[in-house]
Amino acid sequence: MNKKTLFDKIWDSHVVRKIDNGPDVLFIDRHLIHEVTSPVAFLGLKKRNLNVMYPNLTFATADHNTPTINQHLPIKDPLSAKQLQTLQDNTKKHDIVFWGLGHKKNGIVHVIGPESGITLPGTTIVCGDSHTSTHGAFGAIAFGIGTSEVEMVLTTQCIMQPKPKTMRINIDGELGDSVTPKDVALFIISKLSTSGATGYFVEYSGNVFSKMSMEGRMTVCNLSIEMGARGGLISPDKKTIEYVKNREYTPKGQNLSRAIEYWSKLHTDEGAVFDKEYNFNSSDIEPMVTFGTNPGMGISISGKIPNVDSEKGNSSSYLKSLKYMGYKIGDKMLGKRIDYVFLGSCTNGRIEDFRTFSKITKGFKKANDVVAWLVPGSHRVLDQIKSEGILEELESSGFKVREPGCSACLAMNDDKIPPGKYVISTSNRNFEGRQGPGARTILASPAVAAAASITGKITDPRKL
Amino acid sequence: MPYEKFRILESTGVPLEIENVDTDQIIPARFLKATERIDFDKNLFRDWRYNQDNSLKKDFVLNDKNYSGKILVAGKNFGSGSSREHAVWAIYDYGFRCVISSFFADIFKNNCLNIGVLPVQISADFLELIFNSIKKNPNVNLKVNLIEQEVSISDFSQIEKFEINPYKKENMMNGFDDIDYLLNMKSEIKNFAAKRPF
Numbered sequence: 001m002n003k004k005t006l007f008d009k010i011w012d013s014h015v016v017r018k019i020d021n022g023p024d025v026l027f028i029d030r031h032l033i034h035e036v037t038s039p040v041a042f043l044g045l046k047k048r049n050l051n052v053m054y055p056n057l058t059f060a061t062a063d064h065n066t067p068t069i070n071q072h073l074p075i076k077d078p079l080s081a082k083q084l085q086t087l088q089d090n091t092k093k094h095d096i097v098f099w100g101l102g103h104k105k106n107g108i109v110h111v112i113g114p115e116s117g118i119t120l121p122g123t124t125i126v127c128g129d130s131h132t133s134t135h136g137a138f139g140a141i142a143f144g145i146g147t148s149e150v151e152m153v154l155t156t157q158c159i160m161q162p163k164p165k166t167m168r169i170n171i172d173g174e175l176g177d178s179v180t181p182k183d184v185a186l187f188i189i190s191k192l193s194t195s196g197a198t199g200y201f202v203e204y205s206g207n208v209f210s211k212m213s214m215e216g217r218m219t220v221c222n223l224s225i226e227m228g229a230r231g232g233l234i235s236p237d238k239k240t241i242e243y244v245k246n247r248e249y250t251p252k253g254q255n256l257s258r259a260i261e262y263w264s265k266l267h268t269d270e271g272a273v274f275d276k277e278y279n280f281n282s283s284d285i286e287p288m289v290t291f292g293t294n295p296g297m298g299i300s301i302s303g304k305i306p307n308v309d310s311e312k313g314n315s316s317s318y319l320k321s322l323k324y325m326g327y328k329i330g331d332k333m334l335g336k337r338i339d340y341v342f343l344g345s346c347t348n349g350r351i352e353d354f355r356t357f358s359k360i361t362k363g364f365k366k367a368n369d370v371v372a373w374l375v376p377g378s379h380r381v382l383d384q385i386k387s388e389g390i391l392e393e394l395e396s397s398g399f400k401v402r403e404p405g406c407s408a409c410l411a412m413n414d415d416k417i418p419p420g421k422y423v424i425s426t427s428n429r430n431f432e433g434r435q436g437p438g439a440r441t442i443l444a445s446p447a448v449a450a451a452a453s454i455t456g457k458i459t460d461p462r463k464l
Numbered sequence: 465m466p467y468e469k470f471r472i473l474e475s476t477g478v479p480l481e482i483e484n485v486d487t488d489q490i491i492p493a494r495f496l497k498a499t500e501r502i503d504f505d506k507n508l509f510r511d512w513r514y515n516q517d518n519s520l521k522k523d524f525v526l527n528d529k530n531y532s533g534k535i536l537v538a539g540k541n542f543g544s545g546s547s548r549e550h551a552v553w554a555i556y557d558y559g560f561r562c563v564i565s566s567f568f569a570d571i572f573k574n575n576c577l578n579i580g581v582l583p584v585q586i587s588a589d590f591l592e593l594i595f596n597s598i599k600k601n602p603n604v605n606l607k608v609n610l611i612e613q614e615v616s617i618s619d620f621s622q623i624e625k626f627e628i629n630p631y632k633k634e635n636m637m638n639g640f641d642d643i644d645y646l647l648n649m650k651s652e653i654k655n656f657a658a659k660r661p662f
Contacts, residue, residue, distance in 0.1 A: 016656045017649060022631030025646065027656055037548065039499035048643070053650070054657065065497060079497035086499045120662060130547040130571060146549035146575035148641065156646040158653055161574075162629060194484055195541040198570055228544065230570050251662050259662060294484050294544070317483040317539065410493040410546075419516070431488040431545060433511045 003272040005166050006235055007201050010141045010266070014124045016158055023160040029123035031058040031153045032109045033096075035065055035087040036412070037128030041151035042090040050155045052094040057157060059118055060091045060098040063108045064129075065412045068375050068402040071101050080413065094154075107378020107404045110134040110346035114218065115380050117247025121236035121263040126153060131346045131428065132231070133224040137217035138244065139236035139266050141201070144225065164230050165275040167200040168268075171208040173282030178461045180356065181216035182348060182426065182445035184208060185223035186288035188280065190298040198228030200276065203268060208282050209234050214243045215352035222347045223428060226295040235267040289333050289458060290430050290443040292321040297430075301448060301460050305331045324432055325440050326420075333458050336442075340423035341372040341453040342435070343446055345409035348426035349377030351384045353446040358390045358397075360450035360461050366398035367456035373415060374399055375407040399453075411436045424452045467580030469639040473562055473608045474618075476533035479598045480525055485538055486545035487572065491554045493546075504550050505557035530602040537594055537606075538565045543572025549579065556581050562608050564615065566591040577632045578641060584608060584615055590624045593617065610637060 004012075017025040033041075038060070045051070052058065065080045075081040084101065091098035099105040105112060110131055113119040119135045125142035126132060128150045135142035149159045169188060189196075202224050209217060217234050224232030241260055244250050251259045286300035299306065305322070307329050308315040322328065327336075343349075343357050354376065366372055374394065376382040382404060385391050391401055408415040409427035411434065417423045419438025426449050430441035442458065451459040495507040512524050520527045536555065542565040543551065552575045555563065562582040576583045586594075597604050597617050605618040610633065616623040628636075635641065646653070 016653055019631055022629060025649065025653075027653070027660065029660060029662070036496050040501050040549075043500060044643075050647075053653070064493075077497075083497050083499055123662070128547060128549075130545065144547035144571055146547055146552070146571060146578060148549060148575065148578035148643075152643055152646055155643060156650065156653055157657060158646050160631075160642045160645070164570075194544055195567060195569070198541075198567070225545075228541070228569060255662070262661070294486070314483060314539070316481075320482070410488075412493040412496065416494075429486075429488065429545060431486045433492055434488045437492070437511055437516065 003269040005272045005274060006139065006203055006233060006266060006268045007141065007166050010122055010124070011163060023162045025158050026124060026161050028126050028153050028157055028159060029057065030113070030118050030125045032113055032118070032125070032127035032132070033058060033060045033150065034109050034129065035062050035083045037147050038090065038150055039083065039086045040147050041154060044151040045154060052096065052154045053157050055095040058096045058154065059113070060087060060096050061106055061109050061112055062087060062100050064406045064410065066101055066405040067413050068405045068407045068415055071403045104379050107380065108346045108349060108406055110222065111349060111377030111381065114138065114214070114243070115247070115378060117244055117250035120244060120250065120259070121240055122266050126159065130225045131222050133229070134218050134222040134346055136221035136224065136231050136233035137214060138240055139233055139263070141231060141233065143231040164201040165199055167197055167202045167229070167276040167278070168274040169202055169204050170206040170277070170279045171282050172206040173208065175208060175282055175285065178287055178447045179285055180445040180447055181212055181219040183285055183288045185220045186290065186295065186298045186443060187285045189223065189227045189295050190288070191280065192227045192278070192296070194226060194294045194296040195228040197224070200229050202229045202232040204232055204234050210237060213352055214239060215350045218350065219347055223295070226428060236263045287445060287448050287461060289448060291325065291327055291333060292318070293324055293430055293432050294321070295428065295430060295443060297321065298443065299333065301458065302334060305329050305333070334460060336458045337422055338370060338424050338452045338456055338458060339421040340417050341370055341449050342375070342408045342423055342425040342427060343449055344373070344375030344377065344407055345427035346377065346406070347428040348446050349375060349381065351381050353426065354381070354385050354390050357446040357450040358393045360447055360464065361397045361399070361454060362393055364397055364454045366453050370453055370456050372399050372453050373402060373408055375402045376404050378404050408435050410434065411439070424449045424458065467639050470561060470580060470582050470610055470636045472611065473534060474605055475535050476531070476603060477535040477537045477564070477594065477598050477606045478525055478531045478533055479595050480536060480538045481595055483539035484541045484544055487543055487548050487551040488545055490543070490551040491548065496548060496550050501553050504554040508554040508558045531598070534559060534561045535606050535608065536560045536563045537591070537598065538563060540565060540567040540588065542568050544569040547571045549575045552576050552579055552581050564591070564594065577636065580636065580639065582608065582610060582636060584626050586615060586624050586626055590622070593622060
């Protein structure tokens with residue numbers, strides 16, 4: 001029998017039509033939309049006088065362009081207000097579920113999908129956002145699309161995609177103290193570079209991933225795009241099924257039993273061949289930080305900024321990047337000044353991330369000259385922060401917790417890091433200006449961000 | 465959205481000799497607030513093009529009067545990062561119809577093909593040759609022939625072939641997009657959808 005990868009199994013079961021020498025027509029089970037990449041798609045529908053084919057398969061939230069304080073007040077920026085209103089109008093017109101600002105199910109699109117049981121194993125999931133790869137943690141094929149494709153999914157529930165190649169990344173063993181899923185992902189990206197997995201869909205395999213919580217797996221799959229992969233996925237197991245059952249949109253009763261039977265068989269066949277395979281050692285992974293302006297420029301926290309690696313890129317782009325950061329080759333990262341701390345985003349804005357952060361800051365006070373923005377990924381996360389007593393602990397250490405949204409991850413709202421300032425951020429991109437014009441981003445885990453918020457410097461959380 | 469057909473483009477090129485140009489550089493998130501496809505070209509490469517007081521940054525290539533044209537020539541791994549199609553709208557609306565690089569990010573490449581910007585992937589050596597030719601003579605013409613799948617530098621008679629999916633090539637040459645194709649197979653999609661378990 002033909003041995004197949006998990007990715008092949010899910011992909012092949014969603015191909016409506018194969019086009020000779022062309023892309024596959026792929027059926028989409030779940031479509032998530034938000035205010036920024038959907039308005040022009042709806043405008044396209046209007047121009048062509050088309051309807052949404054399956055409104056019950058699309059779900060909408062407002063997250064990218066929303067404030068994270070005083071969400072009950074009218075939005076000040078007229079352009080932002082109009083964008084949010086447009087999403088509300090479009091979803092109402094086309095009968096699409098919409099969890100807008102202030103709604104108890106509102107939050108970052110990649111946080112609320114899994115929370116609500118919209119994200120299920122074996123499905124295809126797309127969204128006009130590159131971090132849609134997050135949902136791969138459930139053994140789904142999930143990836144980001146452009147606005148033209150959002151329009152295609154709205155009107156036909158399909159997109160046309162050439163089938164990506166397959167890659168497997170294996171890591172076995174134990175992770176050390178304070179080494180989190182974020183560090184595993186930043187480590188992999190530092191080895192593969194930001195384009196090392198372009199054209200591939202990645203399966204993460206090995207007991208490092210099977211031992212991870214669902215939240216941790218989401219962090220890893222979320223960052224797949226940062227090495228160029230369209231997405232990443234992890235085989236569903238008991239933990240996955242435990243997480244998805246009893247959620248709002250998860251199948252119920254007999255349908256659930258049938259689904260579980262199917263999900264339990266969803267894995268890569270032994271002997272299936274991947275187009276590319278990597279093996280890493282868990283013991284080589286330490287808490288990571290980035291020092292440059294792309295997520296591939298990462299090193300272990302105790303490391304020094306390396307010399308130009310001519311195999312990875314040209315020296316002028318590398319030096320331009322260091323100049324932007326105000327760093328030099330050979331600099332140690334430990335001890336570098338931090339002005340801002342950002343805990344949040346679809347990468348690290350879940351309950352586990354707040355637990356990790358508060359566990360480290362407990363008993364300490366936030367450094368006076370550090371500004372910390374702690375932004376939960378959703379209202380449910382915020383509620384859990386309160387019910388678990390995390391909010392109280394954080395407040396006694398001098399922190400405040402804001403309202404949910406994408407916030408300073410992409411700085412589309414007012415949460416912008418000022419020019420020249422250094423931010424240690426649990427988000428996903430350290431591109432120039434990503435967190436505000438001139439802002440300098442150091443990507444790290446919630447544990448490393450927590451340690452820096454206490455000392456005002458890059459600090460090893462194991463030595464705090 | 466229908467776009468201008470692409471067959472053969474002969475133009476000077478604008479050299480952006482930087483690697484890993486991400487979509488946040490092409491258009492920063494704070495300029496994604498519009499609800500229509502309008503004015504994105506004004507903020508193309510915003511923070512590389514303008515100082516914070518909105519004056520022009522003299523050392524950026526788009527502000528250098530020596531360089532102009534419908535072809536953007538960029539360093540490897542162009543368009544990484546966010547899926548924002550706004551990045552390609554900004555490039556198209558600014559007047560570029562083609563981006564040449566030695567490597568493109570996936571989603572960006574798809575977005576280009578969906579709205580009529582031709583992404584042309586060539587070898588690192590040929591890219592270097594193009595950069596050098598333009599720097600030596602900013603008026604040198606590049607010819608992108610989609611029919612033959614060839615790029616050439618006019619005054620050197622240097623030619624390189626490039627790859628494109630035959631279906632996408634057909635679309636680009638005729639200004640079609642995928643929606644028309646998908647709309648024509650709606651009943652097939654309906655039958656398929658009826659069989660999906662969840």
